[in-house]
Amino acid sequence: MEFKKCMRCGCFFMSDNDVCCNCQSRDKMDIAKLNSILDENNNFNSVQDLSILSGININNLNRYIANNQISNLNINL
Numbered sequence: 001m002e003f004k005k006c007m008r009c010g011c012f013f014m015s016d017n018d019v020c021c022n023c024q025s026r027d028k029m030d031i032a033k034l035n036s037i038l039d040e041n042n043n044f045n046s047v048q049d050l051s052i053l054s055g056i057n058i059n060n061l062n063r064y065i066a067n068n069q070i071s072n073l074n075i076n077l
């Protein structure tokens with residue numbers, strides 16, 4: 001395990017994850033929200049559009065996408 005800086009709140013923590021344990025539950029809520037949005041509409045012109053619609057920070061969205069935590073997303077670039 002490494003000493004890391006949380007990618008969400010910036011606090012330091014010990015874990016193999018990108019975020020601290022407080023933020024892990026926030027991530028889970030975000031991802032659940034995203035998946036319910038994507039069930040209705042999974043075509044977006046940009047990550048920014050999805051950010052505006054979901055109210056979720058674009059840095060967090062990019063992190064979820066990079067970690068393959070969001071299924072079912074089509075970005076039309």
Ligand SMILES: [Zn+2]
Pocket residue numbers: 006007008009010011019020021022023
């Ligand atoms: Zn955190």
